[in-house]
Amino acid sequence: MKDKSEVLQGTLDMLILKVVALGPIHGYGIAQRMRQISKEVLQVQQGSLYPALHRLEKRGWLESSWQESESGRPAKFYKLSAEGRKQLAQEQLSWERVAGAIALILRTAE
Amino acid sequence: MKDKSEVLQGTLDMLILKVVALGPIHGYGIAQRMRQISKEVLQVQQGSLYPALHRLEKRGWLESSWQESESGRPAKFYKLSAEGRKQLAQEQLSWERVAGAIALILRTAE
DNA sequence: AATGTGTACCTAGAATGTCGACATATGACG
DNA sequence: CGTCATATGTCGACATTCTAGGTACACATT
Structure with a gap:
């Protein structure tokens, strides 16, 4: 009966990579941005x-460095690596494949 | 480096309910039908x-009974219960909400 | 007669990912 | 002084999927 668990298992990495691809940003900001763009759906x-x-940094898809946030306090800013960009492209393709397949099933008439 | 894991976590229940909604069918047939409709994507x-x-039967969304399969051998046929129909409708709504939100993120330009 | 292939069911254990709850710290504001 | 928003992090519980194994029967091929 959970109402708020909105992140589909397996899509979080892709979503993070995509948001970071929009420009360097710290973790807390990623959550805010995702929520905002998705109109409060993805929290x-x-x-x-x-x-x-x-996880993503360990795999070499993100790089981080401590900097000052907009509010003046320290925050870890992330940016996409070259490999991260490749990974994002691939995950996006895979997502479209699978989401398309699911749509096929859901649209099948009785 | 897995290539074949194609079922998105959290969507399997919905997909099964949907396929069963097309008409009574046994487990093995569900897998075949899903694969066929999705053009080999969802395995x-x-x-x-x-x-x-x-799991789905335990929750009361499916009902089963042993019958003869097309090949003449015994197979457990599943059909959707009334609650299963409700559940499917709800999961489908939720899926569209989340898939739509993800699409929003992916389409955001830099 | 033996072997393999497709149908049809099942379970156990490992791996993974997400969440809820918790912990910490600072700056701003009343 | 307390509370809120910012900002990072960990830990344990939980659910789900996969890998890998198992059983059994029918039918076709060798």
């Missing part, structure tokens, strides 16, 4: 966000 | 399929 929890960021 | 593994069917 990443912190317990999902930070592990995901570490 | 459910048996290790995912059967636990899912038991």
